[in-house]
Amino acid sequence: MNKSKHTFFCPDLDSGTLDEVEAGHAMRVLRLQVGDQITVINGNGRKLTATILESTKKSLTFKPIQEMAEEAIKIPLHIAIAPTKSNDRFNFFLEKCTEMGLSAITPLKTSNSERKVFKAEKGVKTLVSALKQSGNLYLPDLTEQINFKEFINQEFGATKKFIAHCENDPSKVNFKDCFTEKNEDILILIGPEGDFTQEEINLAKEKGFTPVSLGNSRLRTETAGIIACHTAYLQY
Amino acid sequence: MNKSKHTFFCPDLDSGTLDEVEAGHAMRVLRLQVGDQITVINGNGRKLTATILESTKKSLTFKPIQEMAEEAIKIPLHIAIAPTKSNDRFNFFLEKCTEMGLSAITPLKTSNSERKVFKAEKGVKTLVSALKQSGNLYLPDLTEQINFKEFINQEFGATKKFIAHCENDPSKVNFKDCFTEKNEDILILIGPEGDFTQEEINLAKEKGFTPVSLGNSRLRTETAGIIACHTAYLQY
Numbered sequence: 001m002n003k004s005k006h007t008f009f010c011p012d013l014d015s016g017t018l019d020e021v022e023a024g025h026a027m028r029v030l031r032l033q034v035g036d037q038i039t040v041i042n043g044n045g046r047k048l049t050a051t052i053l054e055s056t057k058k059s060l061t062f063k064p065i066q067e068m069a070e071e072a073i074k075i076p077l078h079i080a081i082a083p084t085k086s087n088d089r090f091n092f093f094l095e096k097c098t099e100m101g102l103s104a105i106t107p108l109k110t111s112n113s114e115r116k117v118f119k120a121e122k123g124v125k126t127l128v129s130a131l132k133q134s135g136n137l138y139l140p141d142l143t144e145q146i147n148f149k150e151f152i153n154q155e156f157g158a159t160k161k162f163i164a165h166c167e168n169d170p171s172k173v174n175f176k177d178c179f180t181e182k183n184e185d186i187l188i189l190i191g192p193e194g195d196f197t198q199e200e201i202n203l204a205k206e207k208g209f210t211p212v213s214l215g216n217s218r219l220r221t222e223t224a225g226i227i228a229c230h231t232a233y234l235q236y
Numbered sequence: 237m238n239k240s241k242h243t244f245f246c247p248d249l250d251s252g253t254l255d256e257v258e259a260g261h262a263m264r265v266l267r268l269q270v271g272d273q274i275t276v277i278n279g280n281g282r283k284l285t286a287t288i289l290e291s292t293k294k295s296l297t298f299k300p301i302q303e304m305a306e307e308a309i310k311i312p313l314h315i316a317i318a319p320t321k322s323n324d325r326f327n328f329f330l331e332k333c334t335e336m337g338l339s340a341i342t343p344l345k346t347s348n349s350e351r352k353v354f355k356a357e358k359g360v361k362t363l364v365s366a367l368k369q370s371g372n373l374y375l376p377d378l379t380e381q382i383n384f385k386e387f388i389n390q391e392f393g394a395t396k397k398f399i400a401h402c403e404n405d406p407s408k409v410n411f412k413d414c415f416t417e418k419n420e421d422i423l424i425l426i427g428p429e430g431d432f433t434q435e436e437i438n439l440a441k442e443k444g445f446t447p448v449s450l451g452n453s454r455l456r457t458e459t460a461g462i463i464a465c466h467t468a469y470l471q472y
Contacts, residue, residue, distance in 0.1 A: 095456075099453055134453060216472075217335055217372060233463075234451075
């Protein structure tokens with residue numbers, strides 16, 4: 001029984017069962033065998049070592065050996081962002097944020113969105129893969145795409161709300177200066193390639209979103225997302 | 237004569253001539269014509285508007301109209317980094333650093349490098365494309381790949397030198413806390429997928445490189461590079 005170098009994702013650890021995709025990866029790609037040791041994470045802070053009990057081509061059952069007590073980073077930041085036209089660019093954003101331990105991602109549909117349709121299911125695959133690779137233990141919560149107006153009309157409780165945009169706006173502050181308390185919940189909106197419209201910016205401001213700048217460069221959407229995440233990451 | 241939305245790269249503005257690649261892009265792809273207005277940048281802080289004077293399939297001459305006085309960001313940070321096995325990942329790093337205005341990039345060949353050969357010529361294409369898109373005016377200086385030991389044995393004058401590595405090392409400090417003066421020159425070494433070897437870390441320390449951490453997550457090489465760049469970017 002070798003020490004496992006392979007990590008698998010299983011949202012319900014108590015089920016003791018990997019899904020078809022994870023099982024297939026273990027058995028067909030990695031050619032693991034019954035009795036081999038694996039690491040299993042649930043994407044919500046837990047990590048186990050386990051032994052493979054039984055497997056078919058479509059499933060794999062495991063028996064826990066030991067719960068691992070590891071600290072992992074979860075940044076209390078929620079990024080609502082317009083997915084980029086390029087899938088690769090958006091996937092890169094998803095991956096980088098997972099490495100840094102972002103809490104939540106909401107894909108937005110905005111007036112200038114070049115990408116009108118985004119399926120969360122595909123994005124989750126990118127997140128799971130990045131999570132397993134990174135050694136982090138928290139999978140960001142990725143929701144289905146939602147309309148900008150519908151999103152900002154929600155109640156966010158005590159969360160501090162920001163909108164990053166590129167328009168001239170004397171009320172803009174630096175996002176890096178917006179962190180005052182440890183572990184405060186923060187939400188930031190990041191626009192599409194063509195930015196938010198003035199109407200969207202005004203609506204967000206009416207709803208209590210503070211306009212922020214992420215720096216003096218003209219940044220691509222996915223860069224703005226990564227940078228916003230890292231700005232929060234630096235607080236921890 | 238329409239206002240130009242198209243930016244071209246020309247390292248020697250006084251030559252008044254775009255090279256074959258840029259000329260081809262202007263004439264064959266964008267189908268610009270003699271008399272059209274273009275924007276030309278030299279990658280070293282200068283930006284002109286100009287008129288197309290003459291063009292063939294292989295070259296394009298332009299006549300300057302106006303020198304644009306724009307401020308652009310140039311972060312006095314030099315990142316020496318082992319290129320990743322995946323070209324896409326390294327290109328993404330090159331692009332993000334160009335958006336943020338990094339000064340210099342040196343590709344390193346290290347003991348654990350999965351990528352033994354990296355041609356600067358191809359990387360420069362990525363940088364130029366990112367520069368034109370970003371609106372920044374400084375092209376990072378990208379040198380040919382160099383052996384780790386050869387690189388760290390160079391003299392770097394007053395530059396503050398750091399090495400980011402993942403080994404347990406009580407002498408490590410947080411990179412974000414290493415910025416004390418405005419505009420100080422900083423050099424950071426970032427290792428390959430398998431990290432620097434202990435021997436490389438020791439050699440760097442002997443040469444005056446301070447070991448630093450970029451945070452508590454296990455970051456991919458290109459993520460570490462982007463994050464190091466953004467940490468410096470936040471100082472400006």
